[in-house]
Structures are given as C-alpha cells and as structure tokens.
C-alpha cells in the first residue's frame with residue numbers, strides 16, 4: 001500500500017467517526033458537471049478571421065506564449081487540460097465567435113451549426129456536453145459600447161439575430177449530445193460616466209431579449225441563462241444588464257439567472273444567493289471566477305469565498321437546478337495551467353463540502369446554540385480532506401497537485417512554445 005492510500009485510509013476512518021462516507025462523497029463528485037471555459041485558451045479572441053478589429057467589451061491582459069490560434073489548437077489544449085482533471089462529467093462552453101470554420105461572407109448574425117461542426121464531432125467522440133454563449137463584443141457592431149440596447153435598430157437587429165443563431169446552434173448541440181446546452185447571454189452594454197437616461201437602454205434590452213428568446217426549444221436541448229454585471233473597464237458608471245435588471249427578467253421568463261462570482265461588490269457573498277433562488281424553484285448558472293478590484297476574471301483560488309460557494313452548491317443542488325461554468329481568462333500565465341488550477345480548486349471546494357459532517361450543527365443552530373456552530377464549523381477546517389483529494393486524483397488516474405505542472409510544462413515545450 002503506498003503512502004497516498006495509507007493516508008486515505010486514515011482519513012476515511014476519521015471521517016467515518018464523524019458520520020461521513022468518503023466513498024459516497026467521491027462518487028458524487030465524479031457526477032457533478034463542470035463546464036470548461038474554452039475562451040481561457042484563446043484569450044477571448046475567437047477565430048473569425050474577418051480582419052475586423054476587436055473593438056472591446058471583453059478583454060484580457062497578458063501575452064504568455066502559446067495562445068490557441070484556431071479551433072483545432074484550442075481543442076488540442078482542452079484535451080490536455082481535461083486529461084489532468086479528475087471526475088467524469090465535463091462539458092465545454094464556447095463563445096459565439098469561437099467558430100470551427102468561417103463561411104465566406106457570413107457574419108455572426110448568420111452563423112449556423114456548419115460553423116461549429118468540428119466542435120460537435122469532437123465533443124461527441126469524447127462524450128462531453130457542450131454549452132455556448134453569444135459574443136456581443138469584439139466586433140465593429142458594438143457601437144458606443146452598446147449591443148442589444150443600442151438606440152440604432154439596425155445594430156440591435158444584428159445582435160438579436162446573433163443571439164438567435166447561437167441559440168439554434170446550442171439546441172443542435174443539445175440534440176446531438178443528448179444533454180441540454182446552456183446558452184448564456186451576457187452583454188457588455190454600459191456607460192463610462194453617469195447616464196442622463198438610465199431607463200431607455202434597459203427598455204431596449206428587455207425588448208431585444210424577448211425577441212432573442214422568442215423561438216422555443218425543448219429543455220432537453222437548450223437552457224437559456226442571463227448574466228448580470230456590476231461594472232466593467234470603460235463602463236464604470238452604468239451597466240444596462242445589472243443584477244436588478246436580470247433577476248426579475250429571469251424569474252418572469254423562466255430563465256436561469258447566471259451569477260458570475262466576479263460580478264458583484266467585493267464584500268457581497270455569492271454563496272448566500274443560492275438558497276434565496278433555489279427555495280423559490282429558480283435555477284442558477286454559476287460562473288466560477290475571481291474578482292480582483294475592478295477585474296472579474298482571475299483564476300479562482302481555494303479561498304473562503306470559493307469554499308462557501310462549494311458548500312452552498314452541495315446543499316442546494318437537486319441534480320437539475322445548478323449549473324457550473326468556469327469563467328476566467330488570464331493571458332499572463334500558462335493557459336492550460338489556468339484551466340487545471342481553476343477547475344481543480346472548484347472540485348476541491350465541492351469535495352470539502354461533500355465531506356462536511358453537517359449532522360448536529362444544523363440542529364444546534366435551530367436550537368440557538370451558536371457557540372457549538374462556530375466551534376464545530378471551525379473544527380471542520382482541519383479535517384484531512386487533502387488525503388481524500390490525493391486518493392481521488394490517484395484513483396481517477398490524474399496527478400496530485402504537486403505533480404500536475406510537470407506534464408503541462410512538457411506540453412509547453414513540445415507544443416505551445418512552437419506557436420507564434
């Protein structure tokens with residue numbers, strides 16, 4: 001028996017004393033779906049090759065070598081990252097401009113499945129689910145920082161048609177792969193300085209969204225989500241699609257609300273939002289990210305915020321009300337490492353929560369014994385979940401944390417460093 005297994009057996013015994021079956025926890029973790037953000041691999045540039053300028057709305061900083069230059073390279077990189085993740089329920093989420101191939105003369109408002117078939121075949125071969133999001137940025141038709149809420153009806157028409165096209169492609173993904181594609185709408189629309197009229201852009205967005213969603217698809221094929229944001233670079237004063245805008249929108253239109261963990265005030269707890277929505281039968285798409293000051297897209301750390309989110313995810317999950325997508329894009333570090341570290345941190349947060357000996361604490365809380373709650377929750381921090389994680393990785397044939405970088409460095413030498 002090697003050291004990993006010995007430590008695991010001791011850990012399993014300790015958890016058993018607390019009434020927790022580690023095997024059940026690992027099996028449940030295997031089945032918790034996670035959608036990997038393709039855009040970490042290409043710095044959100046997409047592969048349109050139209051020569052148009054990337055006009056903002058969504059940007060990345062850094063110039064680490066090895067960015068994927070086309071969909072084939074991006075899939076190769078995703079294969080590398082996926083091979084280093086334990087678990088069995090992966091999906092890949094695309095942005096609407098990460099096309100497999102372009103059709104001459106065709107712009108985003110007319111994309112069809114033909115532009116994404118390489119992705120679909122790749123996913124089917126690997127038994128991956130696919131998700132997608134329209135890309136309302138980095139395009140000349142993002143005018144004055146406004147897409148779906150633009151005052152110009154022709155601009156709005158272009159973006160409405162893009163959203164419709166991407167929803168159809170998502171539904172085709174869902175049909176072929178036998179698992180509904182989550183299609184998430186996030187628009188960068190907003191103003192740098194205080195607007196005179198806050199209402200008109202929101203009314204236009206409302207109408208444009210309703211038209212985008214007019215075509216119905218069965219939930220076995222497509223699930224729509226809408227994502228709010230507090231502010232962004234260049235839109236510091238006003239975001240059309242704020243949380244207050246989208247929360248009632250999602251509730252009245254039966255859409256998933258997307259909470260991006262980097263899109264709220266720094267002291268606001270995203271974990272706290274889950275039970276509020278779930279106890280009212282709402283469904284949530286979580287974008288797992290990390291905000292740092294005004295930026296929202298750093299690789300998530302295994303910090304208290306992520307652990308809290310993992311705990312609430314485990315407690316509120318009923319198998320079809322929570323959806324998880326990674327959402328970060330850091331071009332200052334090795335992009336495969338970004339995926340692997342970020343995804344594994346989320347998986348660790350879930351594992352810690354799945355191993356939580358909750359029995360007794362909830363009763364103490366109900367009885368008003370907050371002293372026991374505080375002491376009990378703090379005592380859990382030193383339980384040996386790390387030994388379970390290492391064993392989990394070993395039994396799923398992936399390296400432990402301290403050995404995960406070596407294959408990535410090798411790939412960097414063999415593949416990434418040869419890209420311009």
Ligand SMILES: C[C@H](O)[C@H](O)[C@@H](O)C(=O)CO
Nearest residue numbers: 039044058186260296327
């Ligand atoms: C690339 C995505 O559309 C984007 O990350 C969005 O989900 C977001 O969070 C923008 O800040």
Ligand SMILES: [Mn+2]
Nearest residue numbers: 227260287327
């Ligand atoms: Mn997001």
